[in-house]
Amino acid sequence: MSTSAHAPAPGSAGTVETRYLDLPDPVELDCGRTLHPVRVAYETYGTLAPERDNVLLVCHALSGNAHAAGVAATPPPEGTRDGFAARDRDGAAGRGLGWWDGMIGPGKAFDTDRYFVVATNLLGGCGGTTGPSSTDPATGEPYGPDFPVVTVADMVRTERAFLTALGIERLAAVAGGSLGGMRALEWAVRYPDQVDAIVVIASTHALHPQGVAWNAIAREAILRDPDWRGGRYYGTGRAPDAGMGVARMVGHVTYLSAPALEGKFGRRLQFADDIRHTITEPEFEVENYLRHQASSFVRRFDANSYLYISRALTYFDLAREHGGGSLARALDGVAARTLLIAFSSDWLYPPAASREIAEALRALGKPVEEHVIDTRYGHDSFLLEEARQTPIIRRFLS
């Protein structure tokens, strides 16, 4: 089960291929429905110890996938909806690198010399795991809007079933940023005796109302696109790309900070040093950048998956789901050691959310470590500030 690597670069997880596993049993969902069949796309890096006690599960965020590290054996074809890599924001996708390649590999934060790192695509996604674009066995057509509304807990149940199918019972750690951090928290609460440690980065126990609002606006942009067709756009030759583009632009600005945009673009105009008096064309560099982000995203991500995953992360609320409204009660059973990392300029998943979790765990006498990294890259810092996260994570895991 080790990674096949052809002369990997130093620190690289090597050349990797996404694999697929069909779960033997249906997955029972929060909404009351069961889902079957469920396929899970995954990659692994490093070697599983004979005692099977070195497994580290890495959880991706909204737009991620199972290709977390190394170089894709089969680079994603350009311009196709199925071929994508998560890390387009800094160009790594073009080189086929995993979205957290800077964090996973020999000697890296999640050290493949020590850990058997497993990355899966989440339930509801469009990176090979069953989602709204998968075939509904009841109709032979893509699920579309008939796909059940899944929750973060459902995603974690799926990860649990997947690991069981691989013969893995315990996890040395679960790690993730943003929605990935929500899943790490859910693992620690839901399966307290099966997780030794969690690494929760740029995440929260419940998204604040402004974050709920941004996600609602992004979904509205898709829902209001006539090409969404009530979710049944597969096979029509069209897709709600216009709305998805707007959704991505909204998301993108929330992932960055105002100072980051100031530093990267300022108010620089695209052409010479004067305006051209146009309503329809980009004038400022930041406007052009957003259009580019939108058009590259719609080529690699399914709009229905976006809707379902965005909904799941707004629903996520540890206190409501596990504590009758009390975060302390929700966290009462946690046995895992917890590492929380937040970023000073992250206004979507602000440090205050991590602090609330840390304080609740501390009050319960649980082992918890909390760091706020001073950075200006906003929420995206969890993908960009690898050098500053690495020593913290390595020390915590050692």
Place this chain on the structure above:
Amino acid sequence: MSTSAHAPAPGSAGTVETRYLDLPDPVELDCGRTLHPVRVAYETYGTLAPERDNVLLVCHALSGNAHAAGVAATPPPEGTRDGFAARDRDGAAGRGLGWWDGMIGPGKAFDTDRYFVVATNLLGGCGGTTGPSSTDPATGEPYGPDFPVVTVADMVRTERAFLTALGIERLAAVAGGSLGGMRALEWAVRYPDQVDAIVVIASTHALHPQGVAWNAIAREAILRDPDWRGGRYYGTGRAPDAGMGVARMVGHVTYLSAPALEGKFGRRLQFADDIRHTITEPEFEVENYLRHQASSFVRRFDANSYLYISRALTYFDLAREHGGGSLARALDGVAARTLLIAFSSDWLYPPAASREIAEALRALGKPVEEHVIDTRYGHDSFLLEEARQTPIIRRFLS
């Protein structure tokens, strides 16, 4: 020229009617085109002094209009695109009150016992002043996308021409919030010998890149709506309401602060205390609120006007337009006394922007007064925090 008032409430500007004036001459625009005819919608409150030296021009923001104070003589018809009042955010529109009624009237911040207050709808608007929904004399059809791309300077030129037509040469003061504050600044720079004082609230000399991005996203949402039809939707029986709704939602969240949304909605669900597992329906109160804001806005505002005005306010850049890139050089000729008010939680027009203007004026030895009001209502504070602005403004103007 005094306001006709039927038994006004104490402090009220009384019952007012929007009036219209056709400018005698064409308006020359920054883009090189001239516009003719130009009609200006306006209201006045108080009495013009025989010396004509008590005129105070009030400038509205993106979604405002000429009905700044008092009670509309003809309440806006419900559900029509033409009938609107700007202040829907707090429900005042339903009562026909002007968008700044709390600030304009006898004894108020802009005291109609002393000043002859004039409010106009801006060039490019949809509240009676010539804009993209007006008839193009060249075709007999609405301008639509053939309307020239106007700037803040063009709006101010139009205001200047309008006041001249009224027989008014000097202004005791120009006041406005947000885009209205930009116009006050433009007045002081463009016509330094005709303005005694400016009151610039929650505004800036140049919108920061994140604000440019939000405006670009709002415009994209409209441009990508198939019902926009390249701007030629008038008479089609349809309008880009879907995209306009998304634009309004984006704008609305940027006008508020995260703590304001937390305080107003928290994560409260709409129905009982559990989720219903739905992608298409609002679940959180904040989601429902945004949908309501969107649907009420599209009934009262023209999408093309939104596009043009949003573009103008992103273009606005005193340093680029008047100082060859230097704010100090741009402000060098200002003769008006300047009052700047900003709000601590306003992240769209943050206090830092006001501070830059104040520092530049101070360095030039100009009379300037700067206040930052501690509030949690974000950018909307300029419409809501009337009681706290009033003593500052009254003292400054006295």
